[in-house]
Amino acid sequence: MALSFRICSSSPLICRATLSNGDNSRNYHTTDAAFIRRAADLSEMSAGLTSPHPNFGCVIATSSGKVAGEGYLYAQGTKPAEALAVEAAGEFSRGATAYLNMEPGDCHGDHTAVSALVQAGIERVVVGIRHPLQHLRGSAIRELRSHGIEVNVLGEDFESKVLEDARKSCLLVNAPLIHRACSRVPFSVLKYAMTLDGKIAASSGHAAWISSKLSRTRVFELRGGSDAVIVGGNTVRQDDPRLTARHGQGHTPTRIVMTQSLDLPEKANLWDVSEVSTIVVTQRGARKSFQKLLASKGVEVVEFDMLNPREVMEYFHLRGYLSILWECGGTLAASAISSSVIHKVVAFVAPKIIGGSKAPSPVGDLGMVEMTQALNLIDVCYEQVGPDMLVSGFLQPIPDLLPVIPSEDATVEIDPSVDPFEPSIIFFYKTWDLYGSFSNFSPHPIRMPYGEENDDYMTWSSVEHYYQANKFVGVENPKAYDCVEKIRTARSPEEAALIGRSTLRQKPELVRNDWEDVKIEVMYKALKCKFSTYPHLKSMLLSTIGTVLVEASPHDLFWGGGREGEGLNYLGRLLMQLRSEYLGESSVSAEKTSSA
Ligand SMILES: NC(=O)C1=CN([C@@H]2O[C@H](COP(=O)(O)OP(=O)(O)OC[C@H]3O[C@@H](n4cnc5c(N)ncnc54)[C@H](OP(=O)(O)O)[C@@H]3O)[C@@H](O)[C@H]2O)C=CC1
Ligand SMILES: Nc1c(N[C@@H]2O[C@H](COP(=O)(O)O)[C@@H](O)[C@H]2O)[nH]c(=O)[nH]c1=O
DSSP: EEEEEEOOOOOOOOOEEEEEEEEEEOHHHHHHHHHHHHHHHHTTTBBBBBOOOOEEEEEOOOSSSEEEEEEEEEEETSSSSHHHHHHGGGGGGGGOOEEEEEEOOOOOOOHHHHHHHTTTTTEEEEEEEOOTTTTTTTTTHHHHHHHTTTTBBBBTTTTTHHHHHHHHHHHHHTTHHHHHHOOOEEEEEEEEEEETTTSSSOSSOTTTTOOOHHHHHHHHHHHHHHHEEEEEEHHHHHOOOOOOOOSSSOOOOEEEEEEEEEOSSSGGGGOOOOHHHHHHEEETTHHHHHHHHHHTTOOOOEEESSSSSHHHHHHHHHOOOEEEEEEOOOHHHHHHHHOOOOOOOEEEEEEEEOOTTTTSSSSSOOOOOOOOOOOOOOEEEEEEEETEEEEESSSSOOOOOOGGGOOOOOOOOOOOOOOSSSSOOEEEOOSSSTTGGGGGTOOOOOEESSSSOOOEEEEEEEOOOHHHHHTSSOSSSHHHHHHHHHHOOOOSSHHHHHHHHHHHOOOGGOOOTTHHHHHHHHHHHHHHHHHHHHHHHHHHTTTTTTTTEEEESSTTTTSSOOOSOEEEHHHHHHHHHHHHTTSSSSOOHHHHHHHH
16 A cells, blocks of 8 residues: 655645555554655755765654655754754644654754754654664653653554564665664775676776766765765776766765775876865885875875775774775775675676676675575665666665663763773764764854954854854955855855865965964864853763863874874863863963963
8 A cells, every 4th residue: 555645835845645545544554654764765865965974854744644844954963854844844743743764863962853843742753763873772762752742663662564664764774874883884885887797897997888877877876975985906097086976966975095005196086185085095104105195185195004994994984984885896895895894785787798708897706616605685676777777785784773772761871970090081073972062063053253353243053164164264355255154154064164174275375374373262262152052061061070082083183183092182172171161170271272
């Protein structure tokens, strides 16, 4: 019994979910399943537009089965899906049911999503899956229930085939986040294009093109939905790829090259980092002079004692990457599969035959000798894309979170009592982490003046917006002013950071002369404003007394702590300074910290 949706043009958006056989009798399972699937589909609307982040979608349905409003999280640090949906539904929210593909993951002490539902008068909430991250799992559900709202979780409160399928769609849209919760590597997809006779290039190595233009546009979309694209050294030497997402809009992933020898061309498309960055990962000590050359072009080089796919993926997991697209040849693909870091395979099969006993194939030697050893993909999908066939499936199932659901009463609280004899370190980085609200990307707008000598207070959507914009404040150039405005109105902290960083790199003339001297002070003022504006953040900061705060950024050696503690950790230091200031222990100025 399929469901169809009719979108009406009236405002607020009203649609009716009708049973296609005309039967309007209430079939709760079918209706719930359909709305949850819709929430899951919605949650993916930002795919390709922004960096991968937890995907949230919310559908508000009235008791008569009408969709009154819906919303999805656009990017990390933007307005929650629940708040957008109740805004769209307006008065229709009262007594309605909210369908969420995933339990809200409000940062510690923040209740924006839950409050939106409570204040709107929502009567029932249906949740596809609990939040995968342990420190958030169960808390929003508990809180909603404490407000007298009926909360049903698929697979817990009721089960059926149709609901199980809906739950699966919720698992699929947040597979990268679930992997983050359960493993130490990002969610990885191996993508390749091969001919009907299983070749990814001709014997000469020429590969442009196997798949059709339509398929290649799909690849751009896949890139846009990934945090990074990775290739091996040979693909760089052979193809000189660009690896950008050229589907017209949105997010462009970091490009990663994995090379042991570092025997790479001096000129390559990937060394042009004006639009998007490139990271070369290599064996420690490899070709130091070439490393210098890459660094001079703005390419980051990261050395590994043991360069293998698992070590590299663990590193990018620490760096906060949720999802990686492997676009390498068969040599590196085999190594990645053998290291069990590939979770999904996406293969474009073109109706072409190239032949050649030496022509490369998508996966090199895996050491298997019998067909019984073959890896069987699960949840396989087939789709025709132009003349090509797209076959995709999972090499590893998405981990099931059900067994680790906390009991009704179990709470995951931050323990404020820290043993003074055991000074501990609190690491924070991504907003979805336990202390994610310490991140500058956390969704806490601040009101700050435009520049230091200005009384013109305005709202900045996050500390990141304010900090990035300040790079260009006060510069006598209309382009600098435009840049500040672009950053101030950026939809997400991630976009603000992108504009700020790329303009600094490409148009250094727009950056204020004293930026290096004032940036710590600018940051401190913004942090002080943020923590003073939000009492729950202040109490969270104070709860960390006795601990060392470290921004766990493995690559930012100024604001972050670095990979092995080599970073200066200025963000952590400023937060500790602010904590001391609140505790009345110190009146040390930001300038003093900067000279530490
Ligand atoms: N049709 C398609 O979808 C695609 C086709 N191709 C084609 O494939 C061919 C290249 O394939 P292939 O030679 O397999 O290239 P790869 O992209 O697999 O690169 C292999 C290289 O990866 C580097 N590497 C680093 N660490 C490892 C490791 N642990 N294990 C294995 N490799 C590692 C090495 O670089 P180094 O030697 O620098 O140390 C190695 O030589 C080209 O002809 C290209 O056009 C490539 C990608 C996709
Ligand atoms: N040949 C081939 C692919 N090859 C992959 O695409 C890369 C080139 O990307 P770009 O330089 O951004 O266009 C190349 O290095 C390899 O990783 N991909 C496909 O979808 N279809 C194809 O037929």
